[in-house]
Amino acid sequence: MQNPIELLQEEHTLILKAIEIGKDIQKVPENKVYYRLMHDYILFIRNYTEIYHYPKEENILYPVLQNRSKAMSSEFMHEICDNHEDFKSMIADIENYYVMFDYKQLRKAMTNYFELLTNHIKRENKIILGAAAEILTVNEKENIYNQFETIDKKNGEKEELTKGLYKISLKMC
Numbered sequence: 792m793q794n795p796i797e798l799l800q801e802e803h804t805l806i807l808k809a810i811e812i813g814k815d816i817q818k819v820p821e822n823k824v825y826y827r828l829m830h831d832y833i834l835f836i837r838n839y840t841e842i843y844h845y846p847k848e849e850n851i852l853y854p855v856l857q858n859r860s861k862a863m864s865s866e867f868m869h870e871i872c873d874n875h876e877d878f879k880s881m882i883a884d885i886e887n888y889y890v891m892f893d894y895k896q897l898r899k900a901m902t903n904y905f906e907l908l909t910n911h912i913k914r915e916n917k918i919i920l921g922a923a924a925e926i927l928t929v930n931e932k933e934n935i936y937n938q939f940e941t942i943d944k945k946n947g948e949k950e951e952l953t954k955g956l957y958k959i960s961l962k963m964c
Contacts, residue, residue, distance in 0.1 A: 794854065795936040798926045803912045803920075805953065809836055810905045812960050815948050817901055822894050828891055828962060829897065835956050837882045842946050845875045848915070852923065852939045859926050862918050871919070874911050878904070 801946050809832075816832055819825040857868045881904045890898035927935070941950050 793936055794924075794937050795847075795856075795932055796920050796927075798854070799844075799847065799920060800916065800963075802839075804957070806836075806840065807842065807909065807912060809839070809956055810909055810929055812956065813905055814936060816959075817898055817924065822892075822955075825894065826889075826892070828959060831955055832957050833882070833886060833889060835952055835959065837886070839949070839952050839956075840875075841879060841882075843878075843914060843943060843949050843952075846942055847939050848872075849875060851935055851942075855935065856919065856923055856926065860922055864923055867918075871915065878908060878911070881907075886956060960963075 798817075813832055813836070816825065816828045819828060851870065853868050856863050857865050881900065885897060885900045885904065888900055
């Protein structure tokens with residue numbers, strides 16, 4: 792059995808890698824090239840976080856952890872989930888800027904998104920995942936991991952999304 796905490800840490804690592812790729816895309820000066828790269832990039836970041844990652848945290852892990860330590864009060868866990876909603880709204884705005892060919896706003900929104908998401912992941916890793924490894928029992932970890940697997944299998948394209956991110960990074964070379 793794989794540890795669900797390690798799985799989320801791996802997903803965080805992939806998202807942070809995606810942020811680095813996104814930062815490289817932001818440096819592309821030619822708008823037509825930038826636009827082509829952003830199409831696949833936006834699809835990756837939205838689908839990976841909203842379909843695979845956030846549901847694992849919000850619907851499975853966080854409810855189990857809530858109020859099990861001072862650091863994971865219901866208020867704090869609510870705040871973290873609210874951050875996810877903020878990120879979804881930010882991605883919707885980014886998609887709108889993309890569709891409107893508003894490169895200036897698109898670049899600005901992406902830079903803001905990268906900063907906020909990076910800080911959010913650091914908080915999750917430090918406060919939630921660090922404590923979860925100690926708090927959860929072996930049975931809880933196994934149950935959570937099985938539920939994570941169900942999400943990934945139900946949605947099915949996680950590996951394809953990851954390969955798509957890799958292809959975007961190759962286009963940057």
